[in-house]
Amino acid sequence: MTRGGAGVIELDNVAYNYGGGELLSELSLQLAPGSFHFLTGPSGAGKTTLLKLCYGALRPTAGHARIFGRDVRQMDRDEIALSRRRVGVVHQDCQFLDHLSVSENVALPLAVAGQGTAEQSDNLRELLAWVGLTERAGARPPELSGGERQRAALARAVIMSPEVVLADEPTGNVDWEMSQRLLRLLVELNRMGVTVLIATHDLQLIRAAKSQVQARVLRISNRRLQAAGADL
Numbered sequence: 001m002t003r004g005g006a007g008v009i010e011l012d013n014v015a016y017n018y019g020g021g022e023l024l025s026e027l028s029l030q031l032a033p034g035s036f037h038f039l040t041g042p043s044g045a046g047k048t049t050l051l052k053l054c055y056g057a058l059r060p061t062a063g064h065a066r067i068f069g070r071d072v073r074q075m076d077r078d079e080i081a082l083s084r085r086r087v088g089v090v091h092q093d094c095q096f097l098d099h100l101s102v103s104e105n106v107a108l109p110l111a112v113a114g115q116g117t118a119e120q121s122d123n124l125r126e127l128l129a130w131v132g133l134t135e136r137a138g139a140r141p142p143e144l145s146g147g148e149r150q151r152a153a154l155a156r157a158v159i160m161s162p163e164v165v166l167a168d169e170p171t172g173n174v175d176w177e178m179s180q181r182l183l184r185l186l187v188e189l190n191r192m193g194v195t196v197l198i199a200t201h202d203l204q205l206i207r208a209a210k211s212q213v214q215a216r217v218l219r220i221s222n223r224r225l226q227a228a229g230a231d232l
């Protein structure tokens with residue numbers, strides 16, 4: 001079976017363990033097209049691991065992970081790489097190449113996909129303006145502030161016009177005003193139809209989002225995924 005339900009990404013009774021006992025168990029998640037989810041839970045609970053299961057960087061040790069209806073177990077590396085063009089990831093540590101400029105880092109997924117220079121520069125200009133980094137296009141990543149890094153990481157995640165964005169602590173290490181700005185960008189993407197999942201410790205951010213978007217809040221607790229309490 002490769003076809004699942006209606007989710008763009010689905011985890012079906014998934015477990016994961018890195019070799020030292022089960023980190024995630026009996027975990028099911030369906031990201032419906034255009035939905036907005038927050039994923040929370042204590043440090044070390046497995047949020048980053050769950051995100052990696054969602055984009056095929058890890059394969060479940062039990063259960064099924066489906067990306068656009070395809071079971072990850074049945075996808076080879078090439079197919080996973082292709083599906084990654086449809087899933088933008090904002091990594092917790094940004095993962096920039098420090099010897100390249102901001103614009104080169106943001107454009108990297110386009111270059112890897114072999115897309116032409118004219119197209120690249122149009123997309124790139126638009127995107128850098130969207131995240132407010134036009135003036136910083138030539139800077140190297142180590143010269144950026146925390147908020148600039150996070151915005152550059154978001155721009156890189158969406159340069160391939162993905163259908164899904166998975167953001168791992170996209171507002172880590174930035175002040176409240178900047179975290180609101182990043183949230184607005186993610187909400188804007190969602191309004192354009194992009195499915196969004198944000199992993200975050202920041203419960204204040206989740207509360208602030210409630211007035212902007214209808215979001216489902218999930219929490220990893222004791223290896224399992226559950227709906228967060230109404231206090232959030």
Ligand SMILES: Nc1ncnc2c1ncn2[C@@H]1O[C@H](COP(=O)(O)OP(=O)(O)OP(=O)(O)O)[C@@H](O)[C@H]1O
Nearest residue numbers: 018023041042043044045046047048049050092201
């Ligand atoms: N490659 C790995 N090999 C072995 N253990 C790992 C690996 N990656 C993560 N872990 C362990 O799995 C657990 C969950 O890590 P993960 O990064 O998924 O949690 P998290 O909820 O995202 O944490 P944080 O909120 O601190 O970022 C941690 O105990 C971590 O040490």
